[in-house]
Amino acid sequence: MSARKVARPAERGHSGGGARHGAADGEPLTGSVEDYLKAIYELEEMTGLAAATNAIAERLDIAPPSVSGMLRRLAALELLSYERYKGVSLTASGRRAALRMLRRHRVIEAYLAGELGYPWDRVHAEAERLEHAASDELIDRMAAALGHPAHDPHGAPIPTRDGTLVMVPRQMLAEQAVGSRARVAAVGDEDGELLRYVASLAIKPGTMVTVVARAPFDGPLTVEVAGKGTKAQRTHVVGSTVARAVMVDAPVKRKRST
Amino acid sequence: MSARKVARPAERGHSGGGARHGAADGEPLTGSVEDYLKAIYELEEMTGLAAATNAIAERLDIAPPSVSGMLRRLAALELLSYERYKGVSLTASGRRAALRMLRRHRVIEAYLAGELGYPWDRVHAEAERLEHAASDELIDRMAAALGHPAHDPHGAPIPTRDGTLVMVPRQMLAEQAVGSRARVAAVGDEDGELLRYVASLAIKPGTMVTVVARAPFDGPLTVEVAGKGTKAQRTHVVGSTVARAVMVDAPVKRKRST
DNA sequence: TGCAAAAGTTAGGCTCTCCTAACTAATGTG
């Protein structure tokens, strides 16, 4: 009368045989696999190279040998291509899965901030867990409730349902020339403390910042932040970590040595 | 520099030794454990007896031997008391955990229906997954957004944050005397098809129903459902499964043989 | 080019959760 659920590749380790390799793109992935794919996507994206085992390990807070093992599995699932001792890079189907997770994560972040009053430094942790549990329908309803936003609360672009990610050219605030003025496009999520600090400087997506000075040797940046009332500039000195977490839009140079 | 997360009793099976038995009430439980506790609570509640191994197995769609093993573990965690071959019953701390899950589940259901336009026959499945991933903060924010509702969309009472569950006396529609009139208080969730059917009869929490007739041998009930415009009664014949899924408030007898 | 440091891998374990097969205890009925 009951006929237990057929043992899918499933979460919570079932047994059974089913689902050998293939990557027809439809099988449900475990939360762990989803985390790996997302991490690998982001690493590939930010370095432009194949993702390194140790980098993945550090990002996921997992020991390197565990990563090695998982990479073999993901390669068998044709989610990425793997050559021992070289890094890994996602296949088309792996990238699709990663972008799906990115969308989920960012839609959830946007929803929590927009509809439930979450402060922006706490949406990341919550989304990190919900992204594995939410159905596609829920994600779509959240996106719809917000009017299908293009960015999450930190300014990161939200991939569309069909896996398109609009990449607007951005640069780190740290790279900006002294004297340049630019619009803050995004601030890296993940680090809640940093977000709280940055917010306390009134820096958030949309605010205009001008680099006033930069100390040598990757030293602190002095920036002028435009206040609410168009005027009311505020000057702050920020360290290089912060200057690398803040991304600005394709900058418009204003001054060039007077 | 990294110092990996300390191996808690944690989800995704880590290793390490930590956390022997104790049940200080604080350790995070795995999603599986949460499911067991919720199921056991509901079984105890509906039968008034210790929960039977096979009943738990059937409810969770898991083989009985798996349940036996888990029960031993849960007993070691002091979440329930277990005597071989007899059933199990939750300890205070087990019940607390179960009520917490019940609250989460029902708050999520209420939120999905109330704020995201989910149809009531689909909230259960979504909540079933989200209840393990949501933080307490999220649950509280959802409840607050709804004005701290007392019931979920199916009419089930929502436990308060401190674990209080208001139990209003209810009876199955199936038990109502012919001629009695009562307010529908709740309809069992879980079965989406049944919910869709019941909704098609305009039966939902709040509607008034009158038992017009009952066929013998647990046969179908003929009920009159009050329509929207106070009048506009509609008469339906429903099977015993439906009659047992629909719960009514402490009924007020109206007619008694003329 | 030679070799130590860094990066990555294999080997061997452990937990959690679930399964099937086979056995034992509790129960109800003639």
Added chain:
DNA sequence: CACATTAGTTAGGAGAGCCTAACTTTTGCA
């Protein structure tokens, strides 16, 4: 009250994920 039925248990395994210890490649640099 014996015994078949039903409920529940132990035994033995499997797979996902993760870990540490020890080994192998790669790579950076003198």
